[in-house]
């Protein structure tokens with residue numbers, strides 16, 4: 001059956017890393033005779049510059065039609081002073097919301113060969129394998145009312161942190177089920193010592209735990225989790241958190257593994273259609289220099305094949321190829337300990353070669 005894949009490179013290194021992933025995808029389509037069609041469109045600041053909108057109508061409608069979306073990254077200093085309505089980041093949030101991509105899976109695992117690249121000691125991070133399940137379409141990032149009031153003395157600004165019961169249940173379900181498929185441990189993270197919304201979150205997750213007797217549930221306060229992630233990250237298996245806390249904690253978790261340039265993510269709706277993006281951003285400081293590590297994007301392609309495109313075996317092939325790539329000593333600048341590193345555009349070629357030689 002024909003599947004539609006939409007590629008949205010976006011801004012900065014988003015362009016370079018999606019070019020690499022697309023190269024791998026095109027090779028896989030050819031090699032395994034996959035019935036996929038691939039379309040690419042502008043989004044973010046790049047779309048704003050051309051069309052005056054970071055998410056033109058046709059992009060949103062193509063995204064709704066797509067079976068899977070490969071998303072690079074958006075944003076950059078050039079667009080930092082725009083109103084929220086037309087900011088590149090708004091395109092990403094609107095896509096998540098409009099497509100109902102409430103479940104964001106952010107795996108953080110260490111390739112032991114890269115332990116030198118981690119800021120933490122080897123014994124703390126060796127064999128690290130965590131999954132952060134972040135709620136992605138609710139909470140303070142979307143809560144209404146929100147705004148900046150500039151005609152009062154003093155002026156003020158406000159946002160609303162809000163979750164309804166259903167939103168908490170559906171993300172907790174994904175987290176409990178993920179824990180069942182992994183090591184059976186789930187840590188729910190919030191600030192129940194301060195926030196009503198967190199107290200409510202904790203009570204619902206606790207109530208649900210009786211349906212998952214095989215999962216060991218714990219609760220942690222978000223500030224403590226930030227500390228625990230650098231003190232003793234291997235205590236975690238699956239972490240579930242709201243949009244805001246999940247955003248912050250997933251950056252910490254990613255860094256533990258040596259480079260945020262290694263880690264993919266999947267944002268899924270209830271039927272497992274989804275958008276797949278690296279955890280890193282647009283990295284304006286290295287954009288256009290052919291220095292970015294495209295492995296997070298290539299690994300996101302693997303997640304797309306696994307979750308949305310029904311191609312688990314091919315997904316395994318990509319994962320194995322990335323593993324081998326690291327094992328044989330290939331490095332990009334972010335994970336290299338010397339001056340010997342590959343450029344972005346060399347990586348896809350090596351990955352393709354590894355898959356071909358298998």
Ligand code: IPM
Nearest residue numbers: 074075089092093247279281
């Ligand atoms: C992420 C990013 C986004 C977010 C930004 C770019 C809006 O930080 O995907 O983690 O805050 O969700």
Ligand code: MG
Nearest residue numbers: 247248251279
């Ligand atoms: Mg983030």
